[in-house]
Amino acid sequence: MRNIIPEQVIDDNxxxxxxxxxxxINKIYKALSKCGFYKEKGFSCIQICKSLFxxxxxxxxxxxxxxxxxxxxxxxxxxxxxxxxNPSYNWRKLLLILVTQIIYTINKLTSEDRKNVxxxxxxxxxxNRSKSxxxxxxxxxxxxxxxxxxxxMLTLGWSDGNTFLPVAFSMLSSxxxxxxxxxxNQKIVKGLPAQYILFDSWYAFxxxxxxxxxxxxxxxxxxxxxxxxxxxxxxxxxxxxxxxxKQLPQSTDKNIRGELVVGIRRNKKSDPINVKxxxxxDRRSDDWLAILSTDLDIPADEIIRLYGKRxxxxxxxxxxxxxxxxxxxxxxxxxx
Numbered sequence: 001m002r003n004i005i006p007e008q009v010i011d012d013n014x015x016x017x018x019x020x021x022x023x024x025i026n027k028i029y030k031a032l033s034k035c036g037f038y039k040e041k042g043f044s045c046i047q048i049c050k051s052l053f054x055x056x057x058x059x060x061x062x063x064x065x066x067x068x069x070x071x072x073x074x075x076x077x078x079x080x081x082x083x084x085x086n087p088s089y090n091w092r093k094l095l096l097i098l099v100t101q102i103i104y105t106i107n108k109l110t111s112e113d114r115k116n117v118x119x120x121x122x123x124x125x126x127x128n129r130s131k132s133x134x135x136x137x138x139x140x141x142x143x144x145x146x147x148x149x150x151x152x153m154l155t156l157g158w159s160d161g162n163t164f165l166p167v168a169f170s171m172l173s174s175x176x177x178x179x180x181x182x183x184x185n186q187k188i189v190k191g192l193p194a195q196y197i198l199f200d201s202w203y204a205f206x207x208x209x210x211x212x213x214x215x216x217x218x219x220x221x222x223x224x225x226x227x228x229x230x231x232x233x234x235x236x237x238x239x240x241x242x243x244x245x246k247q248l249p250q251s252t253d254k255n256i257r258g259e260l261v262v263g264i265r266r267n268k269k270s271d272p273i274n275v276k277x278x279x280x281x282d283r284r285s286d287d288w289l290a291i292l293s294t295d296l297d298i299p300a301d302e303i304i305r306l307y308g309k310r311x312x313x314x315x316x317x318x319x320x321x322x323x324x325x326x327x328x329x330x331x332x333x334x335x336x
Contacts, residue, residue: 011058012054012058012072015054015057015058016050016054019050019053019054019057020050023046023049023050023053026098026101026102028046028049028098029046031094031097031098032045032046032049032094034093034097035089035090035091035093035094035097036088036089036090037049037089037094038088039083042075042079043074043075043079045083047074047075048075048079048080048083049083051073051074051075052080052083052084055072055073056324060072062080066080066081092168092169095166095167095168095169096167096168099158099165099166099167100167100191100192102165103158103165103167103192103193104193106160106163107160107193110160114160114161115161115195115196115306116158116159116160116192116193116194116195116196117158117159117160117161117194117195117196117197117198117221117306117309117310118156118157118158118167118189118192118194118196118197118198118218119156119157119158119159119164119197119198119199119309119310119312119313120154120155120156120157120197120198120199120203121154121155121157121199121200121310121313121314121317122152122153122154122155122202123152123153123155123317123321124139124141124143124148124150124151124152125150125151125152125153126148126149126150127149127150127151128148128149128150130149130150136149136150136151137149137150137151139151139152142202151171152171153169153170153171154169154170154171155168155169155313155316155317156168156169156189157312157313157316158192158194159309159312159313161309161312164312164313164315164316166316167192189216189218190216190217190218194218195218195219196218196219196220196221196295196306197212197216197218197219197220197221198220198221198222198306198307198309198310199220199222199310200222200223200310201222201223201224201225202225203222204222204223204224204225204292205230206230206232206264206265206266207266207267209222209264209273209275209292209294210264210265210266210270210273211266213273213294214266219293219294219295220292220293220294221291221292221293221294221295221303221306221307222291222292222307223289223290223291223292223307224241224277224290224291224292225241226240226241226242226290227240227241228240228242232244232262232263232264232277233262233263233264233265233272234247234260234262234263235247241277241290244260244262244277245279245288245290247260248260248279254281255280255281256278256279256280256281256300256301256304257279257280257281257288258278258279259276259277259278259279259300260276260277260279261274261275261276261277261296262274262275262276262277263275273294274296275292275293275294275296276292276293276294276295276296276300276303277290277291277292277293278290278291278292278293278300278303278304280304291303291304291307293306
């Protein structure tokens with residue numbers, strides 16, 4: 001007998017059931033209460049949140065669903081916009097509570113020998129056609145190496161090598177060094193089950209690395225930039241990375257060209273901190289790359305493997321922009 005129920009309806013019902021189960025298992029109702037989600041009348045916060053959450057996995061555009069009034073949600077667009085734009089709702093805290101629960105659940109299922117990592121990176125929200133967006137600025141896109149109008153979203157995520165979860169985020173309007181990592185709460189980083197913090201060369205400054213070691217009490221693995229302004233202490237003198245590379249003994253390994261233990265410092269008055277720098281061949285050219293680790297006890301190949309986990313956040317950004325419409329989803333103001 002031919003099924004008279006459209007396949008899309010079946011899929012939507014399945015997604016709705018799974019969302020209900022997810023909300024129940026993770027006690028989202030209690031999490032919403034802790035984060036200031038409260039309504040005196042009308043649809044409850046949990047009802048609105050479930051509906052909006054389901055739309056993402058149904059692949060439906062929020063703006064079209066609300067404006068076309070197809071009956072896919074029970075509430076009107078003003079209700080949704082007021083819910084999304086309410087300044088008293090702490091979305092960052094909600095994300096933190098939810099993700100922390102999931103991380104500890106996953107961590108119980110994995111081996112204690114697995115090295116978990118925290119990854120810090122930013123992604124660009126291009127707004128070249130915008131004129132009056134709050135905090136809009138000319139920011140440097142280090143992928144295309146040019147300035148564009150837009151915003152930066154600094155994201156802190158957790159990964160065990162198989163699963164990546166975003167933990168915290170902060171919108172930035174500039175890339176000045178004093179703003180780097182400044183909005184990441186120390187309690188968030190310290191409380192996560194991870195041994196290492198990973199980031200690319202954009203954040204790899206000795207002062208930043210030293211600060212993470214002292215404040216967060218975690219090891220750092222990061223890529224280094226070949227800057228003549230950044231110096232490392234080796235053999236009784238401070239030298240830039242290119243000069244440091246010349247100090248390497250000859251190696252027959254085509255992939256790992258060598259490693260050195262050098263010193264870095266937070267400022268000129270602080271004592272040097274020993275770190276290990278591994279020099280590896282760049283597969284795209286005959287040049288070399290340098291990866292720094294503050295953990296002196298792990299071998300060079302393990303440092304390279306750990307840094308490879310940083311790619312998880314790049315996949316997250318790509319998937320979020322492609323499938324979840326990150327930075328593209330329209331949100332209007334409620335029409336009162």
